[in-house]
Amino acid sequence: MPAEKSGAAKPIRVALLGCGTVGTEVVRLLTDQAGELTQRIGAPVELAGIAVRRLNKERDVPKELLTTDAAGLVTSDDVDVVVEVIGGIEPTRTWLLDALRSGKSVVTANKALLAEHAADLFEAADASGADLYFEAAVAGAIPLLRPLRESLAGDRITRVMGIVNGTTNFILSAMDATGAGYGETLEEASRLGYAEADPTADVDGFDAASKAAILASLAFHTRVTAADVHREGIAQVSAADIAAAKGLGRTVKLLAICERVVSDGTESVAVRVHPAMIPRSHPLASVNGAFNAVFVEADAAGEMMFYGRGAGGAPTASAVLGDLVAVARNKVVSGRGPRESAYAALPVQPMGNTPTRYHISLDVADKPGVLSQVAAVFAEHDVSIAAVRQEGRTEDASLVIVTHAASDAALRSTVDKIGGLPVVREVVSVMRVEGAE
Numbered sequence: 001m002p003a004e005k006s007g008a009a010k011p012i013r014v015a016l017l018g019c020g021t022v023g024t025e026v027v028r029l030l031t032d033q034a035g036e037l038t039q040r041i042g043a044p045v046e047l048a049g050i051a052v053r054r055l056n057k058e059r060d061v062p063k064e065l066l067t068t069d070a071a072g073l074v075t076s077d078d079v080d081v082v083v084e085v086i087g088g089i090e091p092t093r094t095w096l097l098d099a100l101r102s103g104k105s106v107v108t109a110n111k112a113l114l115a116e117h118a119a120d121l122f123e124a125a126d127a128s129g130a131d132l133y134f135e136a137a138v139a140g141a142i143p144l145l146r147p148l149r150e151s152l153a154g155d156r157i158t159r160v161m162g163i164v165n166g167t168t169n170f171i172l173s174a175m176d177a178t179g180a181g182y183g184e185t186l187e188e189a190s191r192l193g194y195a196e197a198d199p200t201a202d203v204d205g206f207d208a209a210s211k212a213a214i215l216a217s218l219a220f221h222t223r224v225t226a227a228d229v230h231r232e233g234i235a236q237v238s239a240a241d242i243a244a245a246k247g248l249g250r251t252v253k254l255l256a257i258c259e260r261v262v263s264d265g266t267e268s269v270a271v272r273v274h275p276a277m278i279p280r281s282h283p284l285a286s287v288n289g290a291f292n293a294v295f296v297e298a299d300a301a302g303e304m305m306f307y308g309r310g311a312g313g314a315p316t317a318s319a320v321l322g323d324l325v326a327v328a329r330n331k332v333v334s335g336r337g338p339r340e341s342a343y344a345a346l347p348v349q350p351m352g353n354t355p356t357r358y359h360i361s362l363d364v365a366d367k368p369g370v371l372s373q374v375a376a377v378f379a380e381h382d383v384s385i386a387a388v389r390q391e392g393r394t395e396d397a398s399l400v401i402v403t404h405a406a407s408d409a410a411l412r413s414t415v416d417k418i419g420g421l422p423v424v425r426e427v428v429s430v431m432r433v434e435g436a437e
């Protein structure tokens with residue numbers, strides 16, 4: 001009789017690294033759902049140890065499991081699976097490589113590590129036949145990586161675009177709702193606990209860039225690291241940008257965009273994180289506050305949207321537990337989950353070559369010939385104008401221009417040159433535009 005039916009299956013022993021916001025919830029879910037998890041996996045899951053930095057900190061977890069010896073725990077013969085919820089590159093990278101090399105499957109929520117060292121980790125997993133799962137690393141609770149790695153493995157994904165950082169989405173949603181500037185909205189977000197004490201990784205786009213690298217690697221079967229991602233944060237988004245977006249029936253979101261680009265018959269990928277105006281009717285426009293949502297386009301499946309909680313202890317622990325069940329099931333049947341799929345080895349397109357569209361708002365002198373001077377600069381850079389609107393009949397007029405797609409480098413040069421025209425008093429807002437009108 002198979003072991004899982006006899007009720008005598010060998011327990012799956014789990015080492016937990018880190019017991020902070022996510023780790024505490026992992027322990028709670030593992031404990032509360034122990035019986036059901038045993039049924040789902042075909043073997044009990046037991047905690048073998050919890051690696052922490054300080055033993056005497058107050059925590060709602062079994063004290064006898066705590067250890068400060070993470071290095072010893074990850075290679076212990078008593079451990080089958082390592083769950084890592086510490087974060088950062090070192091010493092986590094070394095511990096996870098050691099765990100994988102010694103045949104332990106790894107579940108991690110660590111986007112920074114995956115976005116830099118996925119190749120090494122997958123290589124170590126291959127060497128021993130272990131599993132590497134990381135659903136919680138991108139868009140928290142939302143099932144997104146498993147759909148990309150498994151459900152859509154028979155299709156050809158062409159584009160992944162989404163809101164993958166809750167902190168910045170909370171700030172931009174609040175700026176849109178109140179009309180307030182970036183600085184005061186960030187202060188409010190920190191006061192309410194929506195932004196971390198050091199919000200740099202979020203507001204400067206590092207967190208979203210790591211997630212974009214992971215998404216692009218999985219979607220396009222290639223290797224993209226965080227360093228390959230063009231990254232702009234939200235610190236430069238002004239109240240004027242938000243007002244300009246509203247005037248066009250749009251809203252501003254920090255987007256992670258991963259796409260296939262074919263030029264002169266050669267395929268490459270473009271991966272970028274930057275604020276952009278999207279139509280208020282776009283499904284991503286109604287994703288507000290700390291929520292995440294990701295749009296995926298594939299040749300056969302068409303368009304799909306994944307929406308839900310991208311952060312928080314319990315939501316993130318849900319994704320970790322889902323991965324833990326998957327790797328534990330694989331252990332029970334001596335099977336393996338998907339390995340790294342990077343066979344396509346596509347080059348990464350520089351941002352300057354990537355086709356984008358711009359919105360530009362200008363304060364100009366309202367006199368004959370101004371529009372033609374501005375239009376001439378666009379023509380000079382081979383940038384085609386999609387729409388122009390002029391408002392105001394006093395000395396100062398406002399000129400709002402939306403372009404068709406052109407290379408980002410041509411659009412940048414156009415904006416620089418326009419800013420230098422004597423008839424242009426001020427470049428009020430420049431922002432990329434995404435989504436159909």
Ligand SMILES: NC(=O)c1ccc[n+]([C@@H]2O[C@H](COP(=O)([O-])OP(=O)(O)OC[C@H]3O[C@@H](n4cnc5c(N)ncnc54)[C@H](O)[C@@H]3O)[C@@H](O)[C@H]2O)c1
Pocket residue numbers: 017018019020021022023051052053054070084085086087088091109110111136137140310311312313316
């Ligand atoms: N919190 C979220 O909403 C969220 C969402 C998605 C992914 N993640 C990821 O999950 C991971 C954990 O996030 P968190 O929010 O729980 O962070 P946290 O700071 O609350 O917890 C991390 C814990 O690791 C401990 N730690 C640090 N160095 C250690 C060491 N050398 N040995 C043992 N323990 C050590 C810290 O003391 C802390 O308790 C990170 O990779 C994060 O990016 C978090």
Ligand SMILES: N[C@@H](CCO)C(=O)O
Pocket residue numbers: 137139140164165166167168202207310311312
């Ligand atoms: N700091 C991240 C947490 C989830 O990775 C966010 O704001 O979305």
Ligand code: NA
Pocket residue numbers: 135136137138139140141142143144145319
């Ligand atoms: Na996820």
